[in-house]
Amino acid sequence: MIELQHVSLRRGQHEVLKDISLNIPAGRITAVVGRSGVGKTSLLGALNGLLTPGSGSITVDGVGALDSTENLRRHRQRTATIFQNHALIDRLSAFDNVLLGLADQRHPLSPLPWPEKFRQLAAGALDRIGLLHRAHARVDCLSGGEKQRVGVARALIRQPSLLLGDEPFASVDPSLIRQMGNTLREQVADSGMTVVLVMHQIDTALNIADRIVALVDGRIGFNGDSRDFDPAAQAEVFGNVDERTQTCMTDL
Ligand SMILES: Nc1ncnc2c1ncn2[C@@H]1O[C@H](COP(=O)(O)OP(=O)(O)O)[C@@H](O)[C@H]1O
Numbered sequence: 001m002i003e004l005q006h007v008s009l010r011r012g013q014h015e016v017l018k019d020i021s022l023n024i025p026a027g028r029i030t031a032v033v034g035r036s037g038v039g040k041t042s043l044l045g046a047l048n049g050l051l052t053p054g055s056g057s058i059t060v061d062g063v064g065a066l067d068s069t070e071n072l073r074r075h076r077q078r079t080a081t082i083f084q085n086h087a088l089i090d091r092l093s094a095f096d097n098v099l100l101g102l103a104d105q106r107h108p109l110s111p112l113p114w115p116e117k118f119r120q121l122a123a124g125a126l127d128r129i130g131l132l133h134r135a136h137a138r139v140d141c142l143s144g145g146e147k148q149r150v151g152v153a154r155a156l157i158r159q160p161s162l163l164l165g166d167e168p169f170a171s172v173d174p175s176l177i178r179q180m181g182n183t184l185r186e187q188v189a190d191s192g193m194t195v196v197l198v199m200h201q202i203d204t205a206l207n208i209a210d211r212i213v214a215l216v217d218g219r220i221g222f223n224g225d226s227r228d229f230d231p232a233a234q235a236e237v238f239g240n241v242d243e244r245t246q247t248c249m250t251d252l
């Protein structure tokens with residue numbers, strides 16, 4: 001479990017997270033939803049230790065409070081992040097990009113080939129996301145959705161305790177989203193890893209996640225079981241767009 005207590009965070013002049021208190025359960029998939037600019041990416045940054053809250057605390061089971069260099073180092077070792085912009089190396093193959101997920105387990109200047117055990121893990125990760133046939137393609141020859149899936153494989157190969165994803169399915173085909181959602185759920189069931197995914201599509205979030213955290217202007221608008229994030233709860237958090245449209249049409 002990850003516990004946030006009264007977390008506030010500024011970026012530039014702007015307070016983007018405002019007094020957030022939240023428990024993220026272990027072994028579950030939590031989706032963070034909300035409009036653009038509400039602070040979703042900033043929340044993930046705080047969870048992976050790349051952004052430091054101005055006040056409040058974040059405590060991770062098995063690590064402790066993320067307030068010391070040693071705890072942050074241990075937390076990062078156990079965490080993998082799928083970045084919004086893929087953060088892949090274009091001139092390398094899909095296979096080599098996935099192997100880079102394990103870069104911290106090998107000397108950066110090692111002239112030796114990757115050990116067979118790591119290569120098998122990389123092939124397995126690409127297979128799970130349905131891209132084994134593209135293993136040797138350079139990443140700059142892949143589509144946006146394929147790149148995103150390589151980013152997912154690179155995160156999964158780390159067998160992390162905590163998987164964070166920033167809109168990991170944004171440019172993936174709807175039919176593949178379901179498949180990747182199932183792959184993730186299987187991994188969660190097998191390994192007990194904790195997953196936090198930022199998603200802008202509510203439908204996808206409801207399909208994949210056990211829990212929903214909805215952010216509204218840096219605060220929590222909803223935090224609960226995804227089954228309880230029904231249209232009424234969504235309308236309460238985001239406002240009822242349909243109703244407003246109808247009112248405008250009646251006005252006309
Ligand atoms: N590096 C930055 N410096 C200053 N402000 C930033 C920076 N990054 C993001 N912001 C601002 O913080 C707010 C939250 O951003 P972000 O967490 O990226 O939102 P989201 O992911 O929900 O779209 C936005 O108003 C954004 O403009």
Ligand SMILES: [Mg+2]
Binds near residue numbers: 041166
């Ligand atoms: Mg974002």
